[in-house]
Amino acid sequence: MYDCISIGSSLVDIFVSSQDLGVASDKNQHILSYGDKLELTDFHIFSGGGASNTAIALARLGYKTAVISETGQDEFSDLIIRDFEREAVATQLLIREKLERTGGSVVLVAKDGKRVAMTYRGAASMLDPYDIPAFWLTQAKWVHLSSIAGQKDTLSKIFQTLIKDQDTKLSWNPGKSEIELLLKKTFSFEAIPCEVFFVNQEEWSLLLPVQKLILAHFPQVIVTMGEKGGEVFLYGKKKFAFEGQASQAIDNTGAGDSFAAAYIAALIDDLPVDEAIVWGVRNASNVVKFYGAKTGLLRRYQMLELLAAQKK
Numbered sequence: 001m002y003d004c005i006s007i008g009s010s011l012v013d014i015f016v017s018s019q020d021l022g023v024a025s026d027k028n029q030h031i032l033s034y035g036d037k038l039e040l041t042d043f044h045i046f047s048g049g050g051a052s053n054t055a056i057a058l059a060r061l062g063y064k065t066a067v068i069s070e071t072g073q074d075e076f077s078d079l080i081i082r083d084f085e086r087e088a089v090a091t092q093l094l095i096r097e098k099l100e101r102t103g104g105s106v107v108l109v110a111k112d113g114k115r116v117a118m119t120y121r122g123a124a125s126m127l128d129p130y131d132i133p134a135f136w137l138t139q140a141k142w143v144h145l146s147s148i149a150g151q152k153d154t155l156s157k158i159f160q161t162l163i164k165d166q167d168t169k170l171s172w173n174p175g176k177s178e179i180e181l182l183l184k185k186t187f188s189f190e191a192i193p194c195e196v197f198f199v200n201q202e203e204w205s206l207l208l209p210v211q212k213l214i215l216a217h218f219p220q221v222i223v224t225m226g227e228k229g230g231e232v233f234l235y236g237k238k239k240f241a242f243e244g245q246a247s248q249a250i251d252n253t254g255a256g257d258s259f260a261a262a263y264i265a266a267l268i269d270d271l272p273v274d275e276a277i278v279w280g281v282r283n284a285s286n287v288v289k290f291y292g293a294k295t296g297l298l299r300r301y302q303m304l305e306l307l308a309a310q311k312k
Helices: 050-060 075-086 134-138 152-163 176-183 201-206 208-217 255-268 273-287 300-311
Strands: 004-007 011-017 042-048 065-068 070-072 095-097 102-109 115-122 142-145 169-172 194-200 220-224 230-234 237-242
Touching: 004 050, 011 075, 011 115, 042 050, 042 075, 050 065, 050 075, 050 142, 050 255, 070 075, 070 102, 075 102, 134 152, 142 152, 142 255, 152 176, 169 255, 176 201, 176 208, 194 201, 194 255, 201 208, 201 220, 220 255, 220 273, 230 273, 237 273, 255 273, 273 300
Parallel strands: 004 065, 004 142, 011 102, 070 095, 142 169, 169 194, 194 220
Antiparallel strands: 011 042, 102 115, 220 230, 230 237
C-alpha cells in the first residue's frame, strides 16, 4: 500500500535566467528581438511536472509514494527516472512509450523569480484510461491528481474508481485544461470525489461561474496567493486566511506543488487544517529559494526542525 499515488505529468524543465529579462508594464513592449542574442546568467536542467514534483516532495517528507505518468523512452525519461529512484519514489506504475517523446519546458526566469514557461507536453498528454490501475488507486491512502491535459476519459476513470472507494482520498490541483472542463460542467460535481481542491488566485477567478458548486461539493478548497498567503474554505464556508512566508525568491516554479504535497503530508499524519497550512507554507517558501521545483523541497527532519523552532 502507498501513502500517496501522484498522477499527472513528469517532464524535463530547462531553466534560463538573465538580468535582462523582466516584466514589461506596456503590452506594446517586446522582450526579445528576432535575431538578437541574449546573455544568460544561469542555466539548469531538472526533472519537473506536477506528478513528479509532488511525488518527490512527499517522498522527502517520509511517505511511501508512487507516480503515474507517461514518458517516452529517451534520455529525458532516463533523467526523470533517475530522480525518482534517487528519492525512493516507486516507478512501477510509470508508463514509457517507445513511439512517444518525453515532454519538457523551457522556463525563462526574471530577476524577481517570476517566470514564463513554454511547454511541450509530449507523452505527458497521452495518459489514457488503460494507464490508470484501478486496483492500485484503491490501495493508496491518498491519490493526488494534477494536470493530465484535460483527458476526459482518464479523469472519468479516476473519479469513478475513487467514488466507489471511500478509504482512498483524492486531492486535485487542476491545470488549465481541467479548469475548462469544470467551467463546461463536463462532469457532475457530485461525481467528483475530491476531498481537497488546490488552485491559485488566478485559477480561482477563472472558476467564478462554478465556485458555488465547487464549495458545495469539495470539503476543502485551498486558494493560494503566492507570497501573500491564501484562503481556506471548509465545507462551503471561508474558514480563515493565511499569510505566506517572506523569502528571497529566485524561481517560483513548483511552489504550488510543494505546498500541496506538504499539506497532504500533514493530513496523512492526521494533523488539523491549520497545521497542514503551516507545512505547506514552509515547504513552498523554501522551494522558491532555488532553481527548479525540487532542489528546495524539505526533508522530514528539516520540516520538523523548522516547525519546532517556530513554536519556541
